Amino acid sequence: MSERGDQELLLVGVGIMGRPYVAAARRLGLRVRAIEAHDWAGGIEDLVDAVEPSQGRYGSLDELWAETVHAAVLASRPDGIFGFTESHVLGAAMAQDRFGLPGPSLQAAVISRNKALQRGRFRAHEIGQPEYLLTNDLADSAEWAGARLPVVVKPLSSAGSDGVELVADADAFDRAALRRASERPLLVESALEGPEYSWEALVRDGEVWFSNLTAKTTTGPPNFVELAHRVAAPLSTADADRVAELGRSVLSAIGMRTGIVHLEFRMTSSGPAVMEVAVRTPGDYIMELCTLAYGIDWHEMVVRLAIGAELPPPPEGPVRHAASLFVTSDPGVVVAVDGLDAVRSHPAVVDAAFKVSVGDTVGQTSSSLQRTGYAVLAADSPEELEEAIEFTRRTLSIKTVPAATEE
Numbered sequence: 001m002s003e004r005g006d007q008e009l010l011l012v013g014v015g016i017m018g019r020p021y022v023a024a025a026r027r028l029g030l031r032v033r034a035i036e037a038h039d040w041a042g043g044i045e046d047l048v049d050a051v052e053p054s055q056g057r058y059g060s061l062d063e064l065w066a067e068t069v070h071a072a073v074l075a076s077r078p079d080g081i082f083g084f085t086e087s088h089v090l091g092a093a094m095a096q097d098r099f100g101l102p103g104p105s106l107q108a109a110v111i112s113r114n115k116a117l118q119r120g121r122f123r124a125h126e127i128g129q130p131e132y133l134l135t136n137d138l139a140d141s142a143e144w145a146g147a148r149l150p151v152v153v154k155p156l157s158s159a160g161s162d163g164v165e166l167v168a169d170a171d172a173f174d175r176a177a178l179r180r181a182s183e184r185p186l187l188v189e190s191a192l193e194g195p196e197y198s199w200e201a202l203v204r205d206g207e208v209w210f211s212n213l214t215a216k217t218t219t220g221p222p223n224f225v226e227l228a229h230r231v232a233a234p235l236s237t238a239d240a241d242r243v244a245e246l247g248r249s250v251l252s253a254i255g256m257r258t259g260i261v262h263l264e265f266r267m268t269s270s271g272p273a274v275m276e277v278a279v280r281t282p283g284d285y286i287m288e289l290c291t292l293a294y295g296i297d298w299h300e301m302v303v304r305l306a307i308g309a310e311l312p313p314p315p316e317g318p319v320r321h322a323a324s325l326f327v328t329s330d331p332g333v334v335v336a337v338d339g340l341d342a343v344r345s346h347p348a349v350v351d352a353a354f355k356v357s358v359g360d361t362v363g364q365t366s367s368s369l370q371r372t373g374y375a376v377l378a379a380d381s382p383e384e385l386e387e388a389i390e391f392t393r394r395t396l397s398i399k400t401v402p403a404a405t406e407e
Helices: 019-025 040-045 061-076 087-099 106-112 115-124 138-146 170-179 237-254 286-294 298-307 340-344 382-395
Strands: 008-012 033-038 050-052 080-083 132-135 153-155 166-167 186-190 196-204 207-218 225-232 261-266 269-278 321-327 334-340 351-355 372-380 396-403
Touching: 008 019, 008 061, 008 087, 008 298, 019 033, 019 115, 019 261, 019 298, 033 040, 033 321, 033 372, 040 050, 050 106, 050 132, 050 269, 061 080, 061 298, 087 106, 087 237, 106 269, 115 186, 115 237, 115 269, 138 170, 138 186, 166 170, 166 372, 196 237, 196 286, 196 298, 207 237, 207 286, 237 261, 237 269, 237 372, 261 298, 286 298, 286 351, 286 372, 321 382, 340 351, 351 382, 372 382
Parallel strands: 008 033, 008 080, 033 050
Antiparallel strands: 132 186, 153 166, 153 186, 196 207, 196 261, 207 225, 225 321, 261 269, 321 372, 334 396, 351 372
16 A cells, blocks of 8 residues: 555545545545544544544435535645535535535536436436426426326435336326425426436546446336446447437536536437436445446546546456346345355355344335345356346345234
8 A cells, every 4th residue: 555645535425335435545645534424433533544523414414514524625625525425415516616626516516416407407408308397396296297197206306216206197196296295396207218227427627538338227116226237238339329429418518527427317219318417426336346347446536536636548348247236125024134145155246245134124115225135246248247146136035024013
């Protein structure tokens, strides 16, 4: 490991999934200061040079994170700032903008955090997307939705499919309007048909340095919880060109400058159509999959972008095939978990774990937070990867029984 030099990286949020950024910064010889939620701060004290506790919590109140970021930057002027996940993006971008540091741009960060702003911006730039209506009262949008059923209802700022719901008919819409009467504002969108993908790009000064295409498998309606991701996904030349053009158009529309972009879309019969865009780390181990697939450390590339460091030549293409797989379980009390040792011993399995234990109660799967296990896999051929995925699906077992109800 390199000796720590004069440069400092400020990481806004680390948690568990952000720890590879700390390791990458260390390899580059950087001092690392972190901003972390009070509940998590103690767990990373041994990993970084300094921790600034924040009143912010993951998934809520961007403002509390932004407050801590600004104070930390005033106290110790870093050479780079990186906001790890959704609630960190805006505070990091405000500081990057204020102190002239590399970042996605304040405009891109704001748009990234608000799906309604995305819809308006993409419409102005004539980028393919669903029809949409922004409403402050879901019941008032019944006529508009009724002419376009099925529709998707979603909050303006969320992650992991939380709050995303497909509504198939008028009766279901009325029930959703009653159930979600206190939620406001909401987006109502025409439902798109076609396979789901995401496009991950490492961007410097508005130009794509390297990008990846990820094919997604989901639970489907009504919540579309993601169950698998396969990176370096193949497409026809024509479709690959359409996706590349879509990516460039979105970067231009949101004013993206420097950092990582995660763009989700469906490949419809009329071409790719945007679902949403984010200027933060993609979830579900996609960064780790890209590292396995392309032979470069994507976390390190993001750190290099954040401090304005030189980048190596981009990869020519994938060197391996990689995927992440997620387990969902029937609602109830967990009574048995099996198969983990066998899965971990498979040569294509890089990492695997259960996210529940015997005695835990599992709810209905409506977002990524309810998934109960995962595996990260890599293989030398697509056939070997698919065999490993099927083996993992068959072998990881979580048994539940219905939870007892009180009389």
